[in-house]
Amino acid sequence: MRTCRVGLVGAGGVAQRHARVLGGFEDVEILGVTDVSREAAEALAGAHGARTFADVEELLAAGPDAVYVCVPPFAHGPVEEAVIAAGVPMFVEKPVAVDLETAERIAALVEEKGLLTAVGHHWRYLHVVEQARELLAGRAVRMVNGAWLDKVPPVAWWAVRDRSGGPVVEQAAHVLDLVRALVGEAVEVTAYGDGTPPPVDGADIDSVTAATLRFAGGAVGTLAAACVLIWKHRAGLEILADGLALSLAEDGLTVRDADGERRVESDPDAARVAVDRAFVDAVRGVGDDVRVPYAEALRTQRLALAVSESARTGRPVALPTDPAAAPLATAGVSVDA
Numbered sequence: 001m002r003t004c005r006v007g008l009v010g011a012g013g014v015a016q017r018h019a020r021v022l023g024g025f026e027d028v029e030i031l032g033v034t035d036v037s038r039e040a041a042e043a044l045a046g047a048h049g050a051r052t053f054a055d056v057e058e059l060l061a062a063g064p065d066a067v068y069v070c071v072p073p074f075a076h077g078p079v080e081e082a083v084i085a086a087g088v089p090m091f092v093e094k095p096v097a098v099d100l101e102t103a104e105r106i107a108a109l110v111e112e113k114g115l116l117t118a119v120g121h122h123w124r125y126l127h128v129v130e131q132a133r134e135l136l137a138g139r140a141v142r143m144v145n146g147a148w149l150d151k152v153p154p155v156a157w158w159a160v161r162d163r164s165g166g167p168v169v170e171q172a173a174h175v176l177d178l179v180r181a182l183v184g185e186a187v188e189v190t191a192y193g194d195g196t197p198p199p200v201d202g203a204d205i206d207s208v209t210a211a212t213l214r215f216a217g218g219a220v221g222t223l224a225a226a227c228v229l230i231w232k233h234r235a236g237l238e239i240l241a242d243g244l245a246l247s248l249a250e251d252g253l254t255v256r257d258a259d260g261e262r263r264v265e266s267d268p269d270a271a272r273v274a275v276d277r278a279f280v281d282a283v284r285g286v287g288d289d290v291r292v293p294y295a296e297a298l299r300t301q302r303l304a305l306a307v308s309e310s311a312r313t314g315r316p317v318a319l320p321t322d323p324a325a326a327p328l329a330t331a332g333v334s335v336d337a
């Protein structure tokens with residue numbers, strides 16, 4: 001494959017970013033764009049000298065080498081099914097769905113087909129994540145505290161649970177994905193929401209959520225999510241091991257240990273480029289650095305949904321100890337550890 005011909009499904013904010021990044025790669029051609037809003041598809045296609053397609057089927061008929069699925073959370077499912085049936089490598093934006101059923105169904109189809117996939121958890125490509133991993137190697141993590149404290153993003157679907165999955169699934173999932181990568185799998189979560197939606201049309205989500213997590217490796221942790229501000233306050237996590245404290249966010253890593261405190265800066269844009277570069281290289285058969293294929297994102301989705309389910313029901317939620325295994329179950333007691 002000389003150039004990788006990419007089709008985009010969805011032409012909103014994140015599709016525009018991927019198109020910008022992909023358009024900067026010499027070995028990528030943006031083949032075309034489809035969106036339920038013809039106008040949005042035409043605008044994005046026009047900006048990149050690409051075609052506009054009426055729907056996913058028409059886009060797939062044009063023979064793309066890869067498809068980016070950049071639809072809002074509620075629209076996942078049918079698009080992926082069409083792409084998988086066509087056997088085309090697929091990049092899916094997070095969250096992979098609003099629910100677990102859709103995500104489990106798509107994951108099973110991906111596995112059945114042996115399809116190359118990637119999901120937009122681009123934080124995994126921050127070089128400071130690798131440094132954090134090295135610093136933690138051989139140490140037991142004792143505690144992790146994750147947070148996403150922000151405003152309500154300016155997209156109409158965001159504050160509606162059925163449309164976005166809620167702030168933990170839609171937004172804090174980036175943090176939960178890193179928690180999983182650096183601390184391991186959680187086995188039980190308990191969460192509370194405030195039951196007070198933000199003052200936005202149609203909103204039915206919690207404005208704030210606080211969760212506690214227990215991990216298979218023995219660590220405990222917390223997650224805080226809030227959308228009550230008018231600025232992005234903090235998105236990141238702190239990890240404590242014996243004699244070591246790490247504070248990690250998109251813009252850098254602060255390390256404190258017996259030698260004192262040091263700071264390593266990080267460029268979030270580099271990770272946003274790296275996630276696309278790794279996927280395209282994998283599609284072209286010249287690389288093998290997809291860090292979050294669909295099956296891995298499914299595990300993050302399970303954890304995020306466990307938190308929101310617990311906040312909704314007021315009960316602890318147990319997660320499968322083998323994350324590849326059964327769906328999560330709401331329970332008053334944890335699963336066997």
Ligand SMILES: NC(=O)c1ccc[n+]([C@@H]2O[C@H](COP(=O)([O-])OP(=O)(O)OC[C@H]3O[C@@H](n4cnc5c(N)ncnc54)[C@H](O)[C@@H]3O)[C@@H](O)[C@H]2O)c1
Nearest residue numbers: 010011012013014035036037040071073075093094095120
């Ligand atoms: N990884 C990241 O850093 C990152 C950043 C921003 C957004 N996102 C994720 O990307 C997703 C989309 O976010 P956005 O900001 O681009 O939203 P958006 O609302 O700006 O754009 C979504 C677009 O999808 C279109 N659409 C809806 N249903 C469709 C369908 N069935 N088929 C084709 N097009 C359809 C809409 O018309 C709209 O143009 C969200 O899940 C969001 O969490 C990820």
